[in-house]
Amino acid sequence: MSVRCHIFKVSQDLPAGLRRAALMASVEFMPNIQIFLGNYVTNHYNRIMPDLISENLVPFAGTFETSAMGRGEPGLPSGFNWRDEEFTIEQRIDSWKKSSPEGGKAGNEVYLRRHYYRLRMNDDSVWVVYFVRQTPKSGNIKHRWFLYTWDEG
Secondary structure (H helix, E strand, C coil): CCCCCCEECCCCCCHHHHHHHHHHHHHHCCEEEEEEEEEEEECCCEEEECCCEEECEECCCCCCCCHHHHHHCCCCCCEECCCCCCEEEEEEEEEEEEEEEEECCCCCCCCEEEEEEEECCCCCCCCEEEEEEECCCCCCCCEEEEEEEEEEE
């Protein structure tokens, strides 16, 4: 059984009310749909998905959570600088880890690669940030924190 998925773009120039109306009407008449609405993509359940950012963050200096560092985890700072703006962390919603096998080597060795955090920021947006345990050989050693997704909340 194959499912056809319709994809179309809703103009950002439309007023917000008309954009939402276009979104609702299209989902009602075409059940398998993805809609591009400005920076947002909706899935066929009409849920707006967060923006994929994947940009470097600069943590606030000297504000790291030292208790986490004692457990061998990254110390979550109190906030980040991103695109020349300061954002403070209001709430840590969730956290998880990602592991993967060592590339190109024999054996069953699995290494912890990233620590992820879902955070509510001072502007009420929800961020998913991650910390890389090892910087890539081609990457900047100072770039360890990254903004993965952003949702206006």
